[in-house]
Amino acid sequence: MVTWSAPGKVFLFGEHAVVYGKPGLAMAIKPRVFVTVRKNRHPTPAKSPYIDGCFKAMDVTGSVYVNSQMPSSAGLGSSAAVTVATLSAINDEFDLGHTREEIAVTAYQIERSVQKGRASPTDTYVSTIGGMVLITGQSRRKIPPQNLNLVVGNTLVSHSTAKMVELVAEGQRKFPDVMNPVMDAMGALTLNAVRSLSNPRQLGQLMNINEALLEALGVGHPALSKLVTASRTAGAFGAKLTGAGGGGCMIALCPKHMKGRVAAAIEGCDARAIITSIDTVGARKENDA
Numbered sequence: 001m002v003t004w005s006a007p008g009k010v011f012l013f014g015e016h017a018v019v020y021g022k023p024g025l026a027m028a029i030k031p032r033v034f035v036t037v038r039k040n041r042h043p044t045p046a047k048s049p050y051i052d053g054c055f056k057a058m059d060v061t062g063s064v065y066v067n068s069q070m071p072s073s074a075g076l077g078s079s080a081a082v083t084v085a086t087l088s089a090i091n092d093e094f095d096l097g098h099t100r101e102e103i104a105v106t107a108y109q110i111e112r113s114v115q116k117g118r119a120s121p122t123d124t125y126v127s128t129i130g131g132m133v134l135i136t137g138q139s140r141r142k143i144p145p146q147n148l149n150l151v152v153g154n155t156l157v158s159h160s161t162a163k164m165v166e167l168v169a170e171g172q173r174k175f176p177d178v179m180n181p182v183m184d185a186m187g188a189l190t191l192n193a194v195r196s197l198s199n200p201r202q203l204g205q206l207m208n209i210n211e212a213l214l215e216a217l218g219v220g221h222p223a224l225s226k227l228v229t230a231s232r233t234a235g236a237f238g239a240k241l242t243g244a245g246g247g248g249c250m251i252a253l254c255p256k257h258m259k260g261r262v263a264a265a266i267e268g269c270d271a272r273a274i275i276t277s278i279d280t281v282g283a284r285k286e287n288d289a
Contacts (some may be wrong), residue, residue, distance in 0.1 A: 001038040002092045003286040007279040008032065010077040010152065010242045010251050013210055014135070014190040016168050016261050023029070024135040025194060028279040029150065031070040033081040034286060038063050050079055053087040053110035060094050072273070074154050075161070075243025080123035083107040088128075088283045098214055103283065106130040130282030134194060137242035138283075144207030145278050146197040149259055151252045152242070152274040153231065153266040155223035159247030164219050167246075171218060177244040179217070186213050193233035204237025204253045211240035219245030226269050227252075234258065234265035 007028040014024025035051075044063040046052050051064055064086060072078045084107045091098045098106070104125045111119035122140065126133050135214045172179045187208050196202040211228060214220060224241045231239040231252035237253040253261045263273035 002089050003031040003034055003036040004085045004088040005034045006081040006127045006283045007124055007158040008070045008081050013193045014186055015243055017183050017186035018135050020183050021137050021181050023190040025190050026122050027132045028130045029276045029280050033085050035085040035089050036065040037093045039093060045251055049114045050083045051086050056089055056091045056104050057110055070152055075248035076124040077127055078126045083110050084124055084127040084283050100128055128283050131280045144221050145280050147277055149254045149256050150276050151254055151259055151262045153250045154272040154275055155247055158225045159249030161244040164244040164246045168217050182213055182216055201236050201251055205239030207240045207253055214241055221247050224250050227266050227271055230269050231262050231267040234262045236262050252289040
């Protein structure tokens with residue numbers, strides 16, 4: 001029996017724009033999903049299509065136990081983390097010898113199958129590899145990590161990634177001469193952010209601009225706006241939604257000594273706050289039992 005874990009992720013910059021080939025910046029964060037796998041002749045049926053997909057992909061049977069530190073369906077890559085941790089645990093328990101890169105690819109294929117083609121390879125790649133990843137078109141490049149002090153705010157408002165992606169696509173079709181410059185600006189923001197990672201104050205300004213552009217795309221939500229405003233008022237350098245929008249989560253970049261105050265401001269808006277920072281490890285073995 002072995003236990004592996006994998007981290008969640010946030011989009012620091014460029015969500016939605018990456019769908020149109022623009023650069024985006026994603027980062028693994030500390031909350032993790034822990035998965036224990038045991039060889040078993042009489043496997044326990046998994047309630048998750050992601051876990052079922054993992055056992056099918058690896059062509060083995062076994063029992064599994066999942067413990068998660070992060071909310072599901074909130075835009076933090078929880079399904080990717082479950083898939084990556086399960087594959088990694090199966091790989092270890094059954095001594096299959098797959099590399100980290102192979103785990104990332106298989107995890108993406110499972111997510112894509114479960115989500116009927118709508119999954120992003122970014123979530124599974126970041127969860128497997130950890131750290132900070134620059135996405136440009138089909139390429140994903142790990143960049144030197146910075147220890148950013150983040151507070152994640154979960155609005156507790158459910159959202160649909162597919163609906164938000166389609167909403168942006170509809171705007172793109174109707175107003176291409178308006179939307180294309182917005183996408184270009186978001187791509188430029190990401191590249192500026194990569195050059196500003198050691199300057200949190202400047203990075204916060206760029207996050208605020210990115211939030212305004214995401215609002216322009218139509219993927220904002222009143223609950224997100226409330227948390228963004230509360231975070232900035234409480235002393236965050238900058239704040240924006242993260243992921244698809246329309247609900248889900250936002251992130252605030254904070255001075256180290258202000259994290260608690262920003263978290264309290266978020267929770268004061270009837271939301272949930274997670275104080276976090278970068279996870280540089282990715283998928284990790286927890287113990288042998």
